[in-house]
Amino acid sequence: xxxxxxxxxxxxxxxxxxxxxxxxxxxxxxxxxxxxxxxxxxxxxxxxxxxxxxxxxxxxxxxxxxxxxxxxxxxxxxxxxxx
Numbered sequence: 001x002x003x004x005x006x007x008x009x010x011x012x013x014x015x016x017x018x019x020x021x022x023x024x025x026x027x028x029x030x031x032x033x034x035x036x037x038x039x040x041x042x043x044x045x046x047x048x049x050x051x052x053x054x055x056x057x058x059x060x061x062x063x064x065x066x067x068x069x070x071x072x073x074x075x076x077x078x079x080x081x082x083x
């Protein structure tokens with residue numbers, strides 16, 4: 001049982017690092033081409049990194065996706081920190 005827990009923990013750790021790498025790639029190479037479009041502070045990509053670091057791959061991804069779906073012209077945006 002402990003081996004299964006360790007395996008799942010290692011997978012979560014690895015996926016978290018991969019997802020953070022993807023977000024950082026977006027921040028460095030794609031976001032500068034679009035210009036500042038995020039309606040929130042911290043930006044959606046920074047929020048995603050914070051969520052992944054704090055909650056891991058599964059819940060962090062869920063929170064990041066939920067935040068990105070709120071980031072559109074009809075939402076007022078504003079200050080929305082990770083809780």
